[in-house]
Amino acid sequence: MSNDEAGRITSCRWEQGKVVDEGFPLADVSDLLQREDSLIWVDLCEPDHAGLRALADELGLDRHAVEDAVSAGERPKATRHAKHTFLTVYATQLVSGAETSSAPADPDASGRESRLRTSRISAFILPRGIITVRSSADFDMHQVLERWNDDPELLQLGVGALVHGLLDTVVDGHFESIQQLDDAIEGLEDLLFEERGQVHVVQVRTYRLRKELVELRRVVLPMRDVVNAVLRHRGELDQRHTELDGFYDDLFDHVLRAAEWTESLRDMVTTIFETNLSLQDARLNTVMKKLTGWAAIIAVPTAVTGWFGQNVPYPGFGRPWGVLFSAGVIAGVAITLYGVFRRRGWI
Template sequence: MSNDASGRITSCRWERGRLVQQGFPLEDLSEHLAREGSLVWVDLCEPDGAGLNSLAAELGLDRHAVEDAVSTGERPKATRHPGHTFLTVYATRLEAPGSDPAAPDSRLHLTRISAFVLPRGVITVRGSAGFDMAPVLERWNEDPDLLGHGVGVLVHGLLDAVVDGHFETIQQLDDAIEDLEDTLFDDRGQSRVVQIRTYRLRKELVQLRRVVLPMRDVVNAVLRHRRDLENRVPELDGFYDDLYDHVLRAAEWTESLRDMVSTVFETNLSLQDARLNTVMKKLTGWAAIIAVPTAVTGWFGQNVPYPGFGSHGGVLFSLGVIVVTATLLYGVFRRKGWI
């Protein structure tokens, strides 16, 4: 893989599935796209607006699609324009927990990837270098015979790599929820840690859901577009059907994780109520035990005769009443699990 001096542009050209050129200048792009049997890929990472507009004018790219390729906040989508199809998807990456595993900041990073799909090539535009295209290029070059089927192989390889990244992120979030469940039932009752981690997971799942669920529409639009082509390659139908199945699984898994986090949140609230009830029962039990000596000493402190009044025997009698009654109450409360 070769880049220009700025390190922002990558280009490759294949002839009948065999890689024949890397790092060609953009000035030759139109010539390569017009060559019969040629397949071209150009990647632009964080391109400047002027250069992208110049390239769009040369290739006849739709200006609205060009605006969407560089603007922030675009949702995943696939739109057809005269002469090309425009795709926008998001690659995901989840950071490992830092020094503070209970920090509330989201660990999910999204990288926007837009693609202009032309009859003999694909131009990808990345919003940042957060998604590495090297594994995608390796995937394309693994099977030169398959690559000879044309641009559909490039599109499938790109989308398949993005969806695989979604699965990896979802698996990490699933593991994080399982760890959270272990903390949830910890006898030490780290309620604040559970609350912060639950809030962070809910935030990350909301972000992930926004980019995973629309992938169904993206892949479905690509499938419809392929069926409308007269020169459709039937050999790729199984690959795209498998990709659509993966997209559906990722969406369903994301939805199930969202339900699991909501369940963890509600369970944590229920456990807090249960722990509070346990504490109140213990406080009530000890208060009842402490009330016994208070009542006995207060009663015998009145200026009225009582058994043993004015003698050491009265002191021992009152002490015996306190000890016996308090011990009896302690046994009753202990048996009921109040203390």
């Protein structure tokens, strides 16, 4: 595979599932697409809008699809146009490893920032090729190319094999991000039930996980509609190969699993948030019981010494055994209360 224009354009051509040409210029794309035995792929990373429009005019790409390929904020979708199908998906990545340990984190503003990064990949699916447009180089297309080249027999089934390889790689990335978030939630559960009760750390991590799951949900859930649309339009682009049906069914199953897993993690984070509030209430009740118990114990010597400190005669007044009697009363009642509160778990 070779590149052009400082690594922004990559191209490859297969015949009978084998690579026969790489790094060909964009000017040759329209001619190569006319060859019956050719299957081509062109990747444009952060393309110049004018250059993309020129290629679109040459290949007859829909102008609305071209605008969608370079516009920010497009949702995952697959749309059928007159000469091609256009799809947009998002690859995901957690920029740092998931936090699975219960070690305290620095609860500053950076700890609340989402670690999830998304990379948009748009694709124009033609009868004998696919043109991908990336908004950034964060998503590495080499892994997609390796997946294509690892199965030459599959490539002989046409452009549907290229589309499957691209979508399958993106969905695998979704699974990796979901797994990392799942591990982070397990670590948060361990931290939640620690005796020290690091409330602020739990709150910061819970907030961050909820934000990341919301962002992940926005790109994972629409994948069901994308794969469905590709399945509907695949037969219209080239001769339908029934051999690919099993591959797409497996891909759709993976998409469903990713969506369901994301939803379950969202419920888990909500449960952790609610459990954290309940544990705070429980810890507060425990503290209040302990304070009440010790206050009752401390009140005994205060009451006894206050009584015996009155300027009136009392049992043992003016005699040494009076002091011993008052000390005995204090110790006896205090020990009795301590035993009662201890048995009830108040202290």
